[in-house]
Amino acid sequence: MTSPADDRSLPLRDRKRLRTRRTLAETALRLFTAHGFDAVTLDRLVDEVEVSKSTFFRAFPAKEAVAVEAETELWRAYLDQLRGRDLSGNVLDALHTRLTGAVEALDPGWDERYRATRRLVLTAPALLAYVDHHRTGVEDEAAAHLADRLGLDADDLRPRVLARITTTCWSVAARAWVRDDGRGGRAALLNALADAHRSVPASLALTAGR
Template structure:
């Protein structure tokens, strides 16, 4: 669920707001000037923070560029950790992911679409997203294994984690290509459709 920062200590609220200000400034500058052409120095100048403050918030320039993507997967992992899993696991992961997407902040749509379009312009950003998603899938698989007390080496949790990410990729690409014109409801519908065809796709034969 989205964080209500009013419930957080003042120091944590300030940290989150600084992080968000940096991410907003970065997305705006990268979109206007290009990712490669924008320096960290320009970014911290616009955001009115120090270079050290930037690197306390984000390890790399790539990380600040894809904050909307990171926000999604961090919320997904938190929700998965908090849920008691029951029933078919693919359906459980679908429900957790769609629940997270439904509760993202209203302005996330615009930020995510801009982020995904930016990623297509810079190979390093695409590599960063793929690396981040792979790490997230590893954590999802481990959480499933732990919650279900599965033996080490069981490949099913990893397959489920990657199927979930694939469903998201299919839904998200179509939604971004349409400039999110159908809003969050359209994204959720696309996501449900992508999950719905997985069982049939696995049984497809020539």
């Protein structure tokens, strides 16, 4: 799995831009983990990387965004997978397949960055709110894509429900994987995701007696 910043098929200018983005994200995660998200100013971050604030804001819209780049990488890859292939068969299964493909395509260092990001998010309410807002945007994009591909009205609730179920399955699987400090590697994460996906039909069939 090659990082986009090292992809020789890209123009040199794009590779440099992606490397700067990656350096900012990795430095931010290191500083925020060591000192706390609120304690590290944007000025300190750009000084550490030796870039200007304008360069930072060309790469990221906010300080929160650079802190959760590993999260953003995942959902960007998921949406790319979703847009890049035709839908067929059961739609919830298709969404699971796209999310699995996105995880498999991430570079080898992503696992550690994601776990560190999730631990960091738990220490800063601003980051938790930012991640929640970002995932809602991902769900909206996925639902809109599904509605378009399936010829449904934009206000049809079914694509929205399916998009939310997919991200919820991810949350259940990833939370346990991070709690276990990534034991079993990415294969364990994908197995947990598959288990969460398989549990959906059985969960919906649960009934409670009097």
